[in-house]
Amino acid sequence: AQSVTQLGSHVSVSEGALVLLRCNYSSSVPPYLFWYVQYPNQGLQLLLKYTSAATLVKGINGFEAEFKKSETSFHLTKPSAHMSDAAEYFCAVSDPRGNEKLTFGTGTRLTIIP
């Protein structure tokens, strides 16, 4: 069984400040990990994914995440927040064997303070 824990259901950062959204996972097999973003009244957009290649993954819109096996973490970061980053962010885990589909965290709502 797999699970994801996102620490902090709401995060607020000032425009231009570092964005750090936390995600810890639990998996019985080496996992695939994902970050998705959801804007109001829209579906999910893939930001980035880790599929056992490089541990530092770069995604769209300046986001990146680092897979740390020893910490079972996959935190999402962006050096400088922009107003357009305000959205809800979901971390997700899947079994690379395709036996289970995405298991999502509860989401983190990111607010950007002007």
Place this chain on the structure above:
Amino acid sequence: KAGVTQTPRYLIKTRGQQVTLSCSPISGHRSVSWYQQTPGQGLQFLFEYFSETQRNKGNFPGRFSGRQFSNSRSEMNVSTLELGDSALYLCASSPGVEETQYFGPGTRLLVL
């Protein structure tokens, strides 16, 4: 390439009715998955179809069913609607079963 499309985008039904939601995957994608999103339960996996066969199923009652057609389009059906079925239903497609999923905009279902 066009993205995943879902119809209808919004739907209002009453308790006891049934509803059918439709999903057209990205061209060339053969796997379609469905998810339910609610404020209380978050995002939960419903089921996955690949080549017209259900591969995986989440922990939902039998009132929730789906199917996939030969052109990879998929439908999900919910019978005997309950108030708790009010949710955003998201469809996602991928080229194959072990590949990254791309999501549609969702169908927002309100059960009164």
